[in-house]
Amino acid sequence: MDNGSDGGERPVAISDTELLRRIGQDLRSIYAEVIRQPLPQRIQATLALIDREQRLPEQLPRSLTH
Template sequence: MMTREPDDRQSWPEPSPATAARKRRNRLDPAARRRIGQNLRALYAEVLSQPLPERFETLLADLAASLEPEEPSR
């Protein structure tokens, strides 16, 4: 990223693609955002109601077991 000194005559670099995307995203009106949200919730409702695959359940159980504090040895 360029820094600008007070006497620097160079032009600023173009905004990053992320900055440009954020500006475009802010142009959506609330009604459009609401419709998009409703459509996404409807699309993913079925996926969210499905059980986790056994592999994920095993991984989560292993993670939970690794995070539990160990019993102090005597």
């Protein structure tokens, strides 16, 4: 007896709550993997430049900033 057009078993129905829980677990797993990856060199260089530019006013003499 055929259970479906593809010959496979019918999927088990799950609640919306369970489905959302599983999706959340999958997303956490994917994001954790992405976060462990090193930043590309261009992004590291850009962040370093931004950091230097933000610190520049702190390094200038007070008479030049006011």
